[in-house]
Amino acid sequence: MTERLIIAGGGLSGVLTAMAFARARPDIALTVIEAGDRLGGDHTWSFYATDLEASAAALVEPFIAHRWDSYETRFRRFSRTFSTGYRSVTSARLHSVAMEALGSRVRLCAKVAGIDGTGVTLADGTHLEADAVIDARGARRLDGVVLRWQKFLGREVRLTEPHGLTHPTIMDANVPQVDGYRFVYLLPFTADTLLIEDTYYSEGAAVDAAALRSRIDDYAAAQGWTIAETIREERGALPLLLSGDFPVMWKGAAPAGGPVPLGLRAGLFHPVTGYSLPASARTAVALADLAGPLSTDRLRSAVQTIARKHFARSSFDRLLNRLLFLAGEPQDRHLVLERFHKLPQPLIERFYAGRLPRAYQLRILVGKPPVPFFRAVRVVPESAALQPR
Template sequence: MGAPSIDIAILGGGLSGGLIALAFAARRPDLRIAVFEQGERYGGDHVWSFFESDIEDGGELLEPLIAARWPGYEVRFPGRRRHLTTPYRSITSERLDTRLREALPAASLLTGARITEVSAQSVTLADGRTFQAGAVIDARGASGLPHMVGGWQKFLGQMLRLSQPHGLDKPIVMDATVRQFDGYRFVYALPFSAHDIFLEDTYYADSPALDRSALRQRIADYAAREGWQVERVEYEEAGVLPVIAAGDFDAFWHAAAPDGTGRAGARAGLVHPLTSYSLPIALRFALHLCTLDKLSAEAVGRACHAWAREHWRGGRFYRMLTRMLFGAAAPDQRYKVLERFYGLPEPLIERFYAGRSNHTDMLRVLAGKPPVPVGRALASIMGQGRPLAPLGDRT
């Protein structure tokens, strides 16, 4: 085998793969990077959001991707309405695609690339081309997580153009005053301009089944409830994300990557176990990869496994809360868990979303009478609550 034509092959140009590519381009410009994306543009059609408090390093990589920013946000529940002051930001796939094309040479960006075979040091495409690489990082997402159980966060969102201003000056991150269907349901609203708003209907559900037509109608119903007249739908996105309650990390890792390739994003289990939130984790991981002294296939694969294993270890508290949410609460009563959570101090909420809850935070979250039946809560913590879904099964 001759010398590799590229140093790092990144499979998948979504959020995780895109951030890895941008981090290498900025901090290791000497490396030859290639990003393989099956679609025609990087990122697809997505909006990703984050709290300013999530980011400790690497904010300069996100800055060109930000499409909107707000000084705070709002949550709404049947028994609670609260305005919080943590700055909130949204980035879009359009900006991710533009930034990747600015930061990397055209030869490094392969769209419409359908991958048929992968090894730790090579990528083969459907058109017959094979690329040799020093290391391969697979960031193509995961349709399921084998050897793990939990529930699903599923959503459908639409960017709407309104005929009259909507009147919002900040996002509604959770509006759970809507009728509860199929588990914990809330609407998410991002006001991108006076006439443009992104509405997403989201569910914490036991099944991954996604009824797109029903969700479209519920978005239309919500807009009508708020008195908003929709001129047109600019674009639509939908997804089903795992919410992790328990599992066997080592079995998961070896089942999904027996060939020793590096892995990132959901394919490596790098999501917040309860919120399915991934942006701050993806950024931290991308920056970590840039610090590696050795970038051989073996070294990258080992580094990905070690980082993901540590992330799994650090997620025990959040997985316990997931078990309580799915295993102890009746589907139409799950909103009470989040309603209570949003009565806690704002710094605690910030650390929770960033995945940096300290021991005092954990005690505060668990203190007092739980918003679910005590017996069910204890049973779920012990793994004896309602049966949870196998996350490797999307059927």
């Protein structure tokens, strides 16, 4: 009998997983159920070319809408250009490429109202059963974790004149520091269009959209740019993980009898950036390459292993977040990031790829971090984030 797989949620992790299964297991009857009228919502997902191993890179390749061979960072006292490639996937491209490949296997405008490990019930009452059910419906509250936020509002704008940029600016921190660590992120798409994102490493997730829009106007004016029109807007508050208890988190994310959690809801994101594209791509490839019969239990135990390893490997990232948020003063956070971006390029690449060997971790910590020594020592244990300050 044909094995059946349901993926609830056609966002980033749902689509990547569907594409990986369609390629590796064409024998499986696959259904992607998405509440919206298109796959992937309305985002720009970016990543460093060095983030992905060959198999994950091949999966993501058809979705890349923009690519650059370098990027830069700017701080008050120094700027730097890196020769690391940078890539962006857009929702529009994700939707068109995936719809062409998956066709009738995608059900749009179909809201999942009930879900467990054996099937889903749609809002219109339709019940669908499957051998394996994946829940890729996006962020949910994670248990047993302490979070802070990378929050932002981005405007894709058309200027009256060419902007003159040739590559992304991942951080322009040469702006007034408010609400934590503030920087502007720039992705030049064409000669006169670009995404300008006003971003904060902040204690709270709330985004004051009107204030951020007007700061983007001020930033554009300071560069000598005149905005002719705003083409689209995107915003988000991405989780940054300071500490966590993996068993507690996993129990909440994957209760017994439930579906297989994926993406942000499985805790599969980079603790320091909140970005999930690399982890989603790797997980998609690993699940589709699993040999043997398809079942919710087998996929859930595979994701649990991946999430546990991801959590264990990122203990240093959580320590950095504690140093950033608990040991330092909010107005000094930009100094920590400035110092980080002076490190050797291969080290920075490995850090973002989540592949930083221990010896390299020391390189990040030695020197003179701009945080008071005794406060830094206090936040080293992971439990420190849970103590009242």
